[in-house]
Amino acid sequence: MAVTKVVEKEKEVTITFRIQRYMPEKDEKPYFKEYKIPITRGMTILDAIAYIQERVDNTLSFRASCRMGICGSCGLLVNGIPRLACQTQVLQLNTTVVELRPLPNFPIVKDLIVDFTGFFEKHRSIKPYIIRPDVSDLSDLDKEYIQSPEEHLMYLQFSYCIKCGLCYSACPTTYTDELFLGPQALTQAYRYSADTRDNGIEERLLIVDNPHGCWRCHFAGACTMVCPRGVDPALAIQLLKKEIAARRFGAKPRRELAKLAPPPKEAKPRPNIPKPPPPSV
Amino acid sequence: MAKVREVRNRRGLLGWLNPTKFNLERWAYTLHRVTGFIVAVYFYMHVVVTGFRAGGREVWESIMATLSNPLVHPLELIVWGSLFYHGLNGIRLTLAELGLIVGKPSRPIYPYKPTSLGKTQRAVLFLVMIMAVILIILAGVEMFILPAGGGG
Amino acid sequence: MRESTLWLLHIITGLLLVLFFAVHLAEFSALVGGAGYEEGLTYTLLSERAQNILYTVFYIVFLATVTYHANYGLRVLLIEWLGGRWEKAINILLILLGLAAVLYGSYVTITFHLMSVGV
Structure with a gap:
């Protein structure tokens, strides 16, 4: 049986992003600004704000680095819950309006950036x-x-x-x-x-x-x-x-401090393992 | 350069009172503290009111007559409910804070199933809720339905 | 005092209170009996109960336990709400309030016991 691949055109959905903006030198207090952008399946919040910054409003500031949940820079308050922007897909939220705010309990530096x-x-x-x-x-x-x-x-x-x-x-x-x-x-x-x-x-x-x-x-x-x-x-x-x-209550925990391992003795490599290449640097 | 205003962005007391979108334990937390506050206020009032007995029979009977007011009963039911919930949830919190129902550290594997909000702790939480509701219903029956039934 | 001491006392008084409250409830319903709890709470009945020295002692212990538990709880609420501001004032205020409640309550319980025994 021949394998047929049906390539469907990805459906685009327009989602409204309400993003909290704040420029400390200019603004009295934080305010919300709305952006309507097309979202496809698999796009994360981080992709969406990057899209807004690139194509809609390049004054929007946010912080991100690894875009894969390792660095921990892109925490945002997404619809009232703190989440990593890079690990939250927009369509997973099942809403047409996504509200983004900087993480609460941290002082705001600018827009979505907070002071750690x-x-x-x-x-x-x-x-x-x-x-x-x-x-x-x-x-x-x-x-x-x-x-x-x-x-x-x-x-x-x-x-x-x-x-x-x-x-x-x-x-x-x-x-x-x-x-x-x-x-x-x-x-x-x-x-x-x-x-x-x-x-x-x-x-x-x-x-x-x-x-x-x-x-x-x-x-x-x-x-x-x-x-x-x-x-x-x-x-x-x-x-x-x-x-x-x-x-x-006076209970003394039974725990021994980990000891140092004795220094390794001369190790013999197994016979069928090839030698590593010489260091290049 | 313009003066920079620092926005501390703390959620504050109102955020603290609002557990929506968070987990069940977060609801239990707010409820525990609100009920604790209600009971503490009631306790001080109770000490003052029951203290009137030292004034003699007339003083006691006059204060009891003031308090035999249909408006006081719903307030009393709130205090009873707060007491029951606070006590039962307090037992759950004691068990959790002494590390008895929160489980052990394990290797986190996606999708993560944190043990502290896991089965044991949730079971205790549901037990607490159900028992508190039953006790509140019993107190309500005792307070409103039995006297109305003519038992007096 | 270290915070852990205060907290452990809070937990211990909390667990004791579950017990004490059950006793309070049982004793109270036994006293009032089938009567409505307000009509049943007559002065004569209270006087009879207060003649028992055990009752007097129990209520003073109960009072002290509740006062500690309640005031530590209020302190937690206040120092968390105010984020460490006026912490000393809160501590002093709550200690004074607690002492006042315990002293007044004990005074009432003991006087009432003496009144009931004397009458």
């Missing part, structure tokens, strides 16, 4: 790096730590965070409380504390155990709902609270 300074400062404040009792461990690049797959799985999920700020803009505590660390920073506090290579859990638990730390999370779960990477910040924060509560 405070967000990154909070992230930095929880010491998002591996803390070792002996710093020389980390500088010796030939050595590595021993960690079992089970131990790896304790934090793997939380290490997928791309710092896109969607959870931070969805969290209802962050709506009003500017000092609250936010789901992202708290999740990272747990991610590094749950890592067996890390010895800084005591330090980090003291940082998050403050009036605007992890106890201001009341498990609304909005962070988990909007997370584009399946990180589940709500889970991490609850586990963080459990860790602190257990310690306050």
Whole structure:
């Protein structure tokens, strides 16, 4: 049977985009501007705003980089829900009017661009790096730590965070409380504390155990709902609270610091594997 | 250069009160805090009102006569409902915050199914909602239907 | 005090309150009986109940537990709404309010117990 391919002309739909505009030197306050553009199947919100910028209104500003959900630059409030513009297809939304606003809880720089300074400062404040009792461990690049797959799985999920700020803009505590660390920073506090290579859990638990730390999370779960990477910040924060509560009740966690693996011995390559080419640089 | 106004763009209190488009737990969150506030306000009023008994029989009977008002009953039902919901949901929150019903970290594979909003936690949430509704209905029957039936 | 201590107390008082509230409800319905809850709540009945010292002690403990739970909850709401502004004022205000409620409530309960026993 001959394979026949029917090439249909892609249907075009006209969708109205209501986009929040704001030019701080010029405008009193943010306002909405409407654009009607043709959308075909598969076009993402990012494609649509790029189309508007190229062909309709080149004063529109937005931020994007990888256009494939890795860099976390293109977070927007799409019809009231924080989403990555590059991972949301316009026709999936099933509406004829798409409202785009900059992520809430971040100060607006211009149009759809927001300022992440405070967000990154909070992230930095929880010491998002591996803390070792002996710093020389980390500088010796030939050595590595021993960690079992089970131990790896304790934090793997939380290490997928791309710092896109969607959870931070969805969290209802962050709506009003500017000092609250936010789901992202708290999740990272747990991610590094749950890592067996890390010895800084005591330090980090003291940082998050403050009036605007992890106890201001009341498990609304909005962070988990909007997370584009399946990180589940709500889970991490609850586990963080459990860790602190257990310690306050005197439970000493059974955990050994991951040891350094002994330096590798002379390795013999298998016979039938070809040699790598010589380095070109 | 013109003066630059900073737009903080926080959603604020109104955004906090509005859980539309978000998940069920987000609704439960707003409801939990609103009911908590109602119960706290009622508690202080309750302390003051029940305190009138120390004034003696006349004072107590006059305050009870003031409060035996058909307008007070629906308000009381709101307080009862708030209490039931807040207590039951409080148990769910305690279980969740101590890490008992939120599951364990796992390898996220698309489409992601976060365990903290997963089956166990949702089951507890639905149980809480159903029990709260049943208790509110019972309280309503006790408050409005039984006295009207002539039981007195 | 560390926030975790305050929060754990909030959780513990919360769980205790589920129990205390059930006792309060059971005791209250047993007291009022089949009568409508307003007509049944007569002064004589209250006086009889207040003669029991257990009742007096239970209500003072109940009052203190509710006060802590309610005031920590109000503090959470307020410091989140105000984003850390006037945090000290809120703490002091709520501590004073809580103390006033506990002291007034205990005073009423104890006086009423003494009144009922004396009469």
